[in-house]
Amino acid sequence: MTMRERVPDRxxxxxxxxxxxxxxxxxxxxxxxxxxxxxxxxxxxxINCAGFGTIAVTALAGPLNYLGVNPKVNECDLPQPSR
Structure with missing residues (x-):
């Protein structure tokens, strides 16, 4: 088999x-x-985790947003790096 030959995708x-x-x-x-x-x-x-989280959960809720769901993220407890 040469470099130019392709194996068919099965x-x-x-x-x-x-x-x-x-x-x-x-x-x-x-x-x-x-x-x-x-x-x-x-x-x-x-600029913080809560802002990004609110956008993410709103997008994931999709059409449910128009049925009264108003997801919000108020806090994010992210792990701190070790010293």
């Missing part, structure tokens, strides 16, 4: 269900990011 193509699930996940997260923008979570760039 993995099966993703099924329609897998593609649909991936598309739904992307749409879910996009809706969550839109909700974070509408709630002005990106204004005054978050």
């Amino acid at each position: 993995r099966p193509a993703p099924s329609a269900g897998t593609r649909l699930l991936g598309l739904l996940l992307l749409v879910w997260l996009a809706i969550g990011v839109i909700a974070a923008v509408q709630r002005h979570n990106f204004d005054n760039a978050p």
Whole structure:
């Protein structure tokens, strides 16, 4: 086998269900990011763990944001480096 020959990929193509699930996940997260923008979570760039956490949980909540869910992170207890 020379360097230019390729071994055919024997993995099966993703099924329609897998593609649909991936598309739904992307749409879910996009809706969550839109909700974070509408709630002005990106204004005054978050400079701490709580700000980043609030953006993350808002994005993960997705469409639930429009059903009354308002996730917020108030504190983050991050491990401190050893001395």
